[in-house]
Amino acid sequence: MRERLDCALIATVCTNDWIRPWTGRHWCGRLYFHAPMPSIDISQHNASASLADSAMLLRRFDVCLLPVSEHSLAWARTSLLAARGRLETPVFALIDQLKAAALNDLYELGLHDFVRTPMCPEELRVRIERLLDEKKPALHAWPQPAVAQAQGVKEPTGPHHAGQAPDEATLCSTILERTGLELDAYAAASASRSATSRESFRAAKSKIIERFETAYIKAALGRHSGNIAMAARAAQKHRRAFWALMRKYDIDAAPYRSESPPKPFADG
DSSP: OOSOEEEEEOOBGGGHHHHGGGOEEETTTTEEEEOOSOOBOTTSTTGGGHHHHTHHHHTTSSEEEEEEETTTHHHHHHHHHHHTTTOOSOEEEEEESOOHHHHHHHHHTTOOEEEESSOOHHHHHHHHHHHHHHTOOOTTOOOOHHHHHHTTOOOOOSGGGTTOOHHHHHHHHTGGGOOHHHHHHHHHHHHHHHHTSSOOHHHHHHHHHHHHHHHHHHHHHHHTTTOHHHHHHHTTOOHHHHHHHHHHTTOOSGGGSOSSOOOOOOOO
């Protein structure tokens, strides 16, 4: 058993009332709750980047404690998504009235464990100790570009990927490998970001659909070496409809084709 555990409380404006009183030491001084960051206003458009931007600061702590309620669930999803590949400190959620489906989404996005409110410090300490002893790695890390290329998936290029974050580009390039929960979480995160901007519902919806269709078409072409007929068949779309989407987004199959066809096996 460790002499002392240091936990970083990631407080938000909407959870201050039930989080800030926990700051300090608990359980005979063996469990310390710190507030290393100002409270986050999740209504701000860049609030989801706070966790990722503080990755270096949070390396000082054994775990991060992320308060999550129904009101802050969308922010928690986008924050975990943005922090993938950058945040090394394990993340625990302090849950207030969340359903199982929401918890499953958070696990898919990298959450390590959770405790419900009212929180029991002794239970939390035991959970943290077990996690650190097991040295559990980050869950479901995004594939690196080299891994994606080894799997035959092309790197996303062109105007439709301009201005995207690295995690978003990686998601798009490996979209055929993603689970429904991961795609749902990304769609929810994109919708949440759009809802806090001045974009109309129609414009935000069109943008998300365009990104999905572009990423899917490119990934399908990459998997089938630029063969449009095979890519359309795998996507269960008529070849003409598949070709129409390629023209709509100005996608050329040529870059996805091998420079030379595979050599046939020699007899004997």
